[in-house]
Amino acid sequence: MRRDELTKLTVDNIEEKSFILVVKIPDSQTYSERTFTITYLEYIGKYKKYAALRPVNASTSRFFYKNAKGKCTTQVVDINKLGAMQSILPKFLNL
Numbered sequence: 213m214r215r216d217e218l219t220k221l222t223v224d225n226i227e228e229k230s231f232i233l234v235v236k237i238p239d240s241q242t243y244s245e246r247t248f249t250i251t252y253l254e255y256i257g258k259y260k261k262y263a264a265l266r267p268v269n270a271s272t273s274r275f276f277y278k279n280a281k282g283k284c285t286t287q288v289v290d291i292n293k294l295g296a297m298q299s300i301l302p303k304f305l306n307l
Contacts, residue, residue, distance in 0.1 A: 214241060215294040222273040223266075226259075233259055 217237050227234040233250040240246050250256060265284045267277060276294070277284040 213237065215291050217241075218276065218294050219274070219289070219291045221275045223263075223275055224273055226275065228259075231256065 217240060220239055221235075221237075225236045225238065227236070231251065231253065233256055235248055235250065237246040237248075250259070263275075265277075265279070265282075266275075267284050267286050269286065270277070271286065272288060274288045276289040278287045278289055278293075279285070
């Protein structure tokens, strides 16, 4: 996924079925909807854990919110922060 697609991802784009997550990307660079599924149970568990952190008083339906001290704030993650994740995650995962 492109970082602008991740930025625009909303909770309505993610459909949770029994042991499958169906993610729809409606606003892609190619102007056609893309869909993919996540079936790995560990990733589904991480999704549920992150979704549970979502603030109750969220002002938008965007999925990614800034996280501070283990809790999501009411600010959404912007496109520049998502772009910086490619350098932050390997350090966090000791890669």
